[in-house]
Amino acid sequence: MLIGLHDADRTRFPNYALMKISAWHKARDDTVEWWNPIKTYDRVYSSKVFSYTPVCDDLPPDAIKGGTGYGEYGELPAEVDACFPDYSIYPDVRYAIGFLTRGCIRRCPWCIVPRKEGIIRPYRTWREIKRSDSRDIVLMDNNILACPHGVDQLQSMIGEDVRIDINQGLDARLITPEIAAMLGRLKWIRFVRLSCDTDDMLPVIQDKARLLNAHGIKNWRLFVYVLVRDIPSAERRCIALRGAGMVPFAQPYRDFTADAVPTPEQAAFARWVNRKAIFMSVPRFSDYKSNRPMRG
Ligand code: SF4
Numbered sequence: 001m002l003i004g005l006h007d008a009d010r011t012r013f014p015n016y017a018l019m020k021i022s023a024w025h026k027a028r029d030d031t032v033e034w035w036n037p038i039k040t041y042d043r044v045y046s047s048k049v050f051s052y053t054p055v056c057d058d059l060p061p062d063a064i065k066g067g068t069g070y071g072e073y074g075e076l077p078a079e080v081d082a083c084f085p086d087y088s089i090y091p092d093v094r095y096a097i098g099f100l101t102r103g104c105i106r107r108c109p110w111c112i113v114p115r116k117e118g119i120i121r122p123y124r125t126w127r128e129i130k131r132s133d134s135r136d137i138v139l140m141d142n143n144i145l146a147c148p149h150g151v152d153q154l155q156s157m158i159g160e161d162v163r164i165d166i167n168q169g170l171d172a173r174l175i176t177p178e179i180a181a182m183l184g185r186l187k188w189i190r191f192v193r194l195s196c197d198t199d200d201m202l203p204v205i206q207d208k209a210r211l212l213n214a215h216g217i218k219n220w221r222l223f224v225y226v227l228v229r230d231i232p233s234a235e236r237r238c239i240a241l242r243g244a245g246m247v248p249f250a251q252p253y254r255d256f257t258a259d260a261v262p263t264p265e266q267a268a269f270a271r272w273v274n275r276k277a278i279f280m281s282v283p284r285f286s287d288y289k290s291n292r293p294m295r296g
Helices: 016-026 113-117 148-157 177-185 201-214 231-243 264-274 276-281 285-291
Strands: 002-007 031-034 043-047 064-066 096-098 136-139 163-166 192-195 222-228 247-252
Touching: 002 016, 016 031, 016 043, 148 177, 163 192, 177 201, 192 201, 201 222, 201 231, 222 231, 222 264, 231 247, 231 264, 231 276, 247 264, 264 276, 264 285
Parallel strands: 002 031, 002 043, 043 064, 096 136, 136 163, 192 222, 222 247
Antiparallel strands: none
């Protein structure tokens, strides 16, 4: 069979589902390639992670579509999910990606994870995820510290030749002195990521940062996701994090409908915060706005 793969989002980040689908088909001696609109395929798979990614109108009507961007929250068939991802379709990606756990213990109203993945549970070991040709693993776990298996896996990486990035962020509320000590002994690709989605989380982050500092993780290594709904609240959090020497990253809120886009104000706020040279030199959002008219 000739299989066409379509990565609708085309970010720099590899598509986990498509890599597994590719591996599953190649194990059956099928030919797998990126979908080409002028060719005919026996089967086409399209994956779309983000709701704001435009839908491709040229896909064949029988293309198999998956991913939250299509409003599909199901999982891959077990036999496909069991495959080791085919990294050869993303030759520029030098790290492994995967999950040690799935799900979350919380039900934050803005988040799709509880609906999509359900209650937290063990999923894989880090040795099952790691590539033989790389020591770097990007873990996409949503709340790894909430699962004893996730904590055990992190613990078992200490002293191993492996570096990690937990790219969805750690739940700071779960960082105890023991957890902070463990995190301090791990090798990180660069940042330790946290989330500060509400005003209530700011003192928690500040408190847990002191714990992490005591174990060698300094504030400049703390990359903090900041959910942007109410601008004054988000600005308070970003300015406080900047003042503490952390790295805030503004994420405008989107609901999970296909036409959901941030407001112009939220988009401008994210540009102010996320362009670090600007954020470090322009003290307030109002200063940024007065020098740069809002785009639609
Ligand atoms: S803790 Fe994170 S992953 Fe869990 S529901 Fe809240 S935002 Fe989602």
